[in-house]
Amino acid sequence: MAFKPLYFVPVAIFAALIGAVILPKLSDQAAGKDDSLPSVLLGKEAPAVTVTAFGAGPAPTDADLRQPGLKLVNFWASWCQPCRAEHPLLERLKAEGVTIYGINYKDKPEAGQKFLEEMGNPFAKIGADEGRMALDWGLYGVPETFVIDGEGKIVMRLAGPITEANLLSQLRPAMDQAR
Known part of the structure; x- marks a missing residue:
């Protein structure tokens, strides 16, 4: 059987495409470039804050976001496993005195209440959103956390769960800026 180099052309093209897509991404990560x-x-x-009541407490309002001082807006859901993973860090931030407004996203109220009973409630106020507020805020999914300054401006958006690493490298610096 004779050697037919044309058989290797599709493989070479595929390898070149993979190299063109993956290698720049890997070098960006190695250089510490922001991937947010x-x-x-x-x-x-x-x-605008466009939520319905969640539980017995008051829902957050536009006026709450424009109050002086740092605050976080956290979109979460009981069915979201990354929300469960980040929850202890939200509890820690609450213990440090950070005001956190919770937006329960596309969730059954009883499931959200059970989640908070089990995990604890780090939220100063909670509202429920069926998707309208999430659209206005440009939500990709849950969890997402927004850092808001004392003038009601967004200082940072963290898509995905809060982790120890991004708490130190991203969230705390943004919180300091918002103060």
Whole structure:
């Protein structure tokens, strides 16, 4: 059987495409470049808070976001495993005196209440959102956390769960900026 170099052309093209897509990404990660999802809301006033009541307590309002001081807005759901993983860090931030407003996203109220009974409630106020507020805020999914300054402006958006690493490298610096 004779050697037919044309058989290797598709493999070579595929390898070149993989190299063109993956290698730049790997070099960006090695160089420590930011891989966060962009938000057009950074530096702008937070969109309207359009939630319904969740449980017996009051829901967050637009006025709450415009109060002086740092605050976080955290979108979460009981069915979200990363939300469960980040919850102890939200509890820690609450213990440090950080005001956190919770937005229960596309969840059954009884499931959300059970989640908070089991995990603890780090939220100063909670509202329920069926998706309208999430659209206005540009939500990719849950969990997502927004850092809001004393003028109601978005300082940072963290898509995905809060972890020890991004708490130190991203969230705390943004919180310091918002103060």
